[in-house]
Amino acid sequence: MAEYNAMELMICVASRNLEDGATVVVGTGAPCAAAMLAQKTRAPNLCTMFEAGGIAPRLPAMPISVGDSRTFYKALHAGSMPDVMETCQRGMVDYCFLGGAQIDMYGNINSTLIGSEHHKPKVRFPGSGGANDLASLCWRIMVMTSQDAKRFTEKLDFVTSPGYLDGGESRYEAGLPAGTGPYRIITNMAIMGFDETSKRMKVLSVNPGYSRDDIQDNCGFDLLWSDKLADTKPPSSDELRILREEVDPNGYIIGRG
């Protein structure tokens, strides 16, 4: 079996969740790599959208900004930011990817600040950007992140982007679109989904080399466990070859693994 690093595994796992003919809003970095890998393997007509307006480009290289030239290269459409956000709001966008400094058991995400004083935080992050919008408006939200107990936390310092909020039906009672929410949390250790009723994070699959204890020890809240807990299928040699040779030949993303 081929060797691979955690980033390569996460990108391969994420790419398998993107089916042909779906729409996905991607950012720079790993999500973009996952979408490109999906297009080059099982989903040639996966439609990638960049929040700055680029639609279905033939990316000549990894973009460094979600608005740079590459996101419009041989694109089918150069839309605007409102266009893309409204397409999400209308219900035409299936997937998005989010990241952040903290995530809780309901998939809520903090990318705003650490600390308690809003105008004078201990650590300031970029803020929502488009994350809250995509988390609110796309059908299925995915997260790729490394897992540790500080990042997977009981209580966020700031809820930047909505997961299932307080669990149960609270997301929909808040006015967010019916049927939407966090779908997969993909870490170096496991793949998580969410319990249908409580909306709490639930481990679906354990990555090679990790144990249940590893996963729970590196999580600041109690995880639920699937009845059908699976072993995460490692990257195939084809996936790795395409990822390394075609998607990210310079190792900008997978080099960090």
Added chain:
Amino acid sequence: MAEYNAMELMICVASRNLEDGATVVVGTGAPCAAAMLAQKTRAPNLCTMFEAGGIAPRLPAMPISVGDSRTFYKALHAGSMPDVMETCQRGMVDYCFLGGAQIDMYGNINSTLIGSEHHKPKVRFPGSGGANDLASLCWRIMVMTSQDAKRFTEKLDFVTSPGYLDGGESRYEAGLPAGTGPYRIITNMAIMGFDETSKRMKVLSVNPGYSRDDIQDNCGFDLLWSDKLADTKPPSSDELRILREEVDPNGYIIGRG
């Protein structure tokens, strides 16, 4: 003094109210002719807008539709209908022209129907189209129409487009933008404005060949009269020449006079 017909007079009077550097939404026919005449006389940089989106075209001929090719010919911008309406709503459009089957003393206009049953009217007209929008959103509304007691009526069968509604401050209390409203009613007999306080129609100027009695007799409600009642200045020979030779050489509009 040159001879002219009523349509020629109304177009010349209307054109004099359009100053250089202003914006005006025009339709087909007489309003378009008035704007073209203004451009070719004292207001070369009058910006004409068509509600279908054509902005500042160099009209090669009289358009037959406010959306036809001519309204985009060498235009500075091909906008959309929402663009134009929102530009009006934002307060960037100075003038518009309206017409209709009935008008009342507050400048309210009916272009919807005659009769009392809405879904089964005695006579059905086109409806608002963009008229209600322009009457609501532009700063100054102008009307060119022939005058008779049936058209200038005490009570409209249907208030399609707002003038000053019930007079006084009622237009603004209804939520319509501050400072907007009917500005000039230009007929074959007179030029009317509106009283500042009551917002009732007031005759400002009497056209050549007509008397105060003619004007009141051909109006279904009591007109107010300006303290400084003037004589309408007839078309100049320059205005008539340009109107006949350059604006409407085929007599499509002024031929009907």
Added chain:
Amino acid sequence: MSSGELKTGNNELFTSPDVDAARGFFKEKSRALESKLSTVEEVVRTMVNPGDYIAIGGFGANRIPNAIVHELVRQGKKNLGFAGHTSTHDFQVLVAGECFDHCDIAYIIGLEARGLSPAARRYMQSGKVRVTEWTNAALAWRLKAAAMGVSFLPARSMLGTDTFAFSAAKEILCPFTGQKYAGVPALFPDFAAIHVHESDVYGNCRVRGVTVSDQDLAKASKRVVITTERIVPSESIRAHPEDTFIPFWCVDAVIEVPYGCYPGNMPYEYYSDEQHLREWLQVEKDPEAYERFVKAEILDTKDFNEYLARNGGIEKMSKLRAIEMMTDTE
């Protein structure tokens, strides 16, 4: 009525503005990048269901998908709802088939500077049609609300008038300023047909000249058919992504229909056939003659090409093209 009380339009709202219901539809709508080539006959047969609410792109007689409009009449579609938004000749043709029996009205019956349609007027005075009044901007904003995925937008027109009273709008107050607005409900048509200059087989298309609300219409509508003067290679779309007016995921079917706006004006392609439009307005004055005219021009023609052939064919189209290009010498 006191100015403090919020008024509501009294007429019928023909379509639901519910955004979660619309999202449910859009969730299932295909976003696959695959050929959507079809035919006028098939699209109208399979994509227009009884009771559907339909909308027609373009402005009046300009850039209208007339082959689809004719086919609606030819296939005898009835009981439709119709968005009477900047409609002129398209409205006139649909009236010939009495295709709709409920109608949102902004502009109907008229053909702008050409005058009014006697047949359309008779139909709208017959009492057969349930109607709700709006304005051009109100219908444009209703489509924009749907395109944006929200159930309403605030508007400053219609207020204080009978147009409002006979609409289905509702007065609302701005939560920040207290400003009064006419709230207009999102309009999600079941079916829309839009005629364009160029489209690839996926439905990525380009238009020039008048755009009206067609971008919003394509987004707002559940099923969208594009008729196009020309199919172009998708690579040519990719060469100029800024020019894509409607992206493929809005589109369900694409049909190449040259001269598809005849007798209307297709900007930069051909001018309107004013003589033929006058013929329509003239013949409508006599209901019996009009019935024969509609039978001959639409019901008894095989397809839109036959209609074009009846009315002068390629030769006539070349003349109309010369008028548009301002190269006609007559």
Added chain:
Amino acid sequence: MSSGELKTGNNELFTSPDVDAARGFFKEKSRALESKLSTVEEVVRTMVNPGDYIAIGGFGANRIPNAIVHELVRQGKKNLGFAGHTSTHDFQVLVAGECFDHCDIAYIIGLEARGLSPAARRYMQSGKVRVTEWTNAALAWRLKAAAMGVSFLPARSMLGTDTFAFSAAKEILCPFTGQKYAGVPALFPDFAAIHVHESDVYGNCRVRGVTVSDQDLAKASKRVVITTERIVPSESIRAHPEDTFIPFWCVDAVIEVPYGCYPGNMPYEYYSDEQHLREWLQVEKDPEAYERFVKAEILDTKDFNEYLARNGGIEKMSKLRAIEMMTDTE
């Protein structure tokens, strides 16, 4: 808090969403078709007043009007309000001058895949800046509301989060469906600068590639300056009216600034200077070195051309152009 109660964001609304007040301004704004050619120095000196709320077009480092941003720092503008909408390098430069002390935040501090700006982070953690949270779409819709001439729009994002709680949005209910929305207030900036590919002297301009919210920004803002890679004859604008991205009546000043987005990426013109952007991020780590850097690169340079010259001049620009054209051989 019960779900039946409507919540309101607790933070400050920095600008008035009052539409009649905005209309009063727009009524007096010139719509004359006259040359608006100006200079960077003059525009910043005369069009940016103390306390003004400003917004910068483009997306992050892409198509930003960097000559104007530098000049704001060079002229020592302070106490401004800033729309932190998709801002990256522009934010970083404004922080170098501590130009703003209140800020609507959607995306700040970061330079996307390049990492975070240490200096911007220090400034935003200093307590010197009053902040209100939003999202990219919320700020886009705030500008769209203003562009439409309405004081608010309904949005389905922000709901249920601290982003909402620390915003100045208000929950509202749809009058038709009862659906809960975040109502976002119109944003009318006092001053906006937008960099474009081509403009005529009147301000009719064209862009390619990323458009973000710049069309709405141009409409929403009270005073608008366009910097352009190239001035083009107005006749070339009239030859393609469909391509006009911003019409002249939105624009108050036009300045030709070649390479005006450097070190950012101008689509189809030149790629970003990643080496120089890394230099910014690197030098910011040491506040004293950073102060010398800002002095040398901005405060002590005469104008933007000198900044370009310092950083490689035409030769560098040609290299960045080769990267953009994918003709670089390195």
